[in-house]
Amino acid sequence: MFVAFDDTDSRRGMCTTYLCALLCEKLGVKKYPKLIRLNPNIPFKTRGNGAVAFEAEGDYEEIKKTVLKYVKKYSKVKDEKTNPGVVFIERLGSKEKKILREFYLRAVSELVTIKDAEKTAKKVGAEIHKFKNGRGIIGALAAVGADLPDRTFEFVAYRKRKIGERKIDSRSVYEMDEATYPDTFNNIDYKLKRILILPHGPDPVYCGIRGESPEIVEKAWKNIRPLEEIERTIIFVTNHGTDAHLRKKKIKEIKPYDCAIIDGTVVDEPIRMHGGHVFFSIKDSSGTIGCAAYKQTGDFREAILKLMPGDRIHAFGGISRYPDTLNLEKIKVLRLATLYEKVVPVCCAKNMKSAGKNKGYKCIKCGRKERKTRLREICRSIKLELYEATAGARRHLSKPLIRIKKKRRKQAA
Numbered sequence: 001m002f003v004a005f006d007d008t009d010s011r012r013g014m015c016t017t018y019l020c021a022l023l024c025e026k027l028g029v030k031k032y033p034k035l036i037r038l039n040p041n042i043p044f045k046t047r048g049n050g051a052v053a054f055e056a057e058g059d060y061e062e063i064k065k066t067v068l069k070y071v072k073k074y075s076k077v078k079d080e081k082t083n084p085g086v087v088f089i090e091r092l093g094s095k096e097k098k099i100l101r102e103f104y105l106r107a108v109s110e111l112v113t114i115k116d117a118e119k120t121a122k123k124v125g126a127e128i129h130k131f132k133n134g135r136g137i138i139g140a141l142a143a144v145g146a147d148l149p150d151r152t153f154e155f156v157a158y159r160k161r162k163i164g165e166r167k168i169d170s171r172s173v174y175e176m177d178e179a180t181y182p183d184t185f186n187n188i189d190y191k192l193k194r195i196l197i198l199p200h201g202p203d204p205v206y207c208g209i210r211g212e213s214p215e216i217v218e219k220a221w222k223n224i225r226p227l228e229e230i231e232r233t234i235i236f237v238t239n240h241g242t243d244a245h246l247r248k249k250k251i252k253e254i255k256p257y258d259c260a261i262i263d264g265t266v267v268d269e270p271i272r273m274h275g276g277h278v279f280f281s282i283k284d285s286s287g288t289i290g291c292a293a294y295k296q297t298g299d300f301r302e303a304i305l306k307l308m309p310g311d312r313i314h315a316f317g318g319i320s321r322y323p324d325t326l327n328l329e330k331i332k333v334l335r336l337a338t339l340y341e342k343v344v345p346v347c348c349a350k351n352m353k354s355a356g357k358n359k360g361y362k363c364i365k366c367g368r369k370e371r372k373t374r375l376r377e378i379c380r381s382i383k384l385e386l387y388e389a390t391a392g393a394r395r396h397l398s399k400p401l402i403r404i405k406k407k408r409r410k411q412a413a
């Protein structure tokens with residue numbers, strides 16, 4: 001049978017994945033449980049917006065009793081933003097699988113409601129349990145439906161002490177990265193000099209290592225030297241780093257909270273605003289939309305600032321804080337506009353001065369005039385490539401460039 005739940009964690013500790021680890025041990029789950037991230041733009045998420053699903057073998061009623069007991073015991077139901085949802089499905093036919101897969105594809109990239117989830121649950125014969133408003137059933141159903149044509153794995157270790165700074169031999173993280181990257185990814189942000197595998201909140205997670213296979217994340221963990229006691233570990237199969245949330249869309253079709261890839265032409269020169277955020281807009285045949293590269297995205301903004309009107313790009317991102325702004329995760333530069341700049345002529349070894357509007361130039365030494373304006377093609381310092389937010393600012397779902405490049409290399413070989 002299928003078991004799934006979501007939204008059992010809170011800002012003040014506890015974690016859906018930890019509860020899943022406890023239950024997988026208790027129920028003797030054999031296959032890797034799924035850890036599924038949903039639309040990162042949805043405002044009412046707890047932290048990571050991760051839901052879990054697994055297949056358990058045994059008596060339906062017994063398993064149900066155990067799961068509900070654990071969820072009640074470990075969920076932070078008192079946190080106002082925690083609204084757990086649990087789903088049980090005895091078996092899935094191909095029709096039901098298809099319905100759930102479609103539901104997942106919507107939940108990962110758009111806004112879906114609790115009502116949508118309830119309707120879907122009815123269609124596939126799922127038993128749902130809602131705690132408080134039960135928003136968690138959305139993620140739970142989506143996690144069962146996630147079929148993961150592209151998938152990655154995450155090794156999660158849980159700590160015995162649940163509070164205080166995580167203690168680790170930092171050098172071992174660099175050694176792990178050296179030994180396993182790029183088959184593991186998002187371990188370290190070298191530009192920000194930050195270790196990314198350790199979370200900071202008051203939750204039971206000690207560290208999470210992401211990679212291409214269960215073997216590689218396990219190998220990576222063996223390189224890590226924790227300086228505190230580890231309670232237990234588990235490996236999840238996930239949609240991390242797969243771009244599962246992004247859909248090609250026309251600007252006109254964009255709705256609040258959507259995740260999208262827009263094929264557009266840069267309209268105005270990007271500008272850096274107060275606070276370091278960079279803004280510009282793009283257009284397609286259906287309309288115009290603003291794009292933002294926030295300060296947190298690091299040197300991604302340097303690439304963005306090199307864009308010019310007329311450049312064609314694929315803009316990858318989500319609609320969140322501002323309903324008319326695409327929050328950029330990465331861009332692919334498809335075509336660079338050919339741009340010219342005026343060349344100031346030289347005379348008597350000096351730059352000539354303007355002789356007035358539309359009157360050309362005049363030499364300040366010998367007085368010679370030159371009416372013709374010469375133009376020079378601007379040498380563009382941005383390439384026809386992909387550019388992405390710095391690792392520390394990357395979304396769980398965003399596919400890192402290293403994964404895209406590696407796949408290309410594989411296909412070429």
Ligand SMILES: [Zn+2]
Nearest residue numbers: 347348363366
């Ligand atoms: Zn002169």
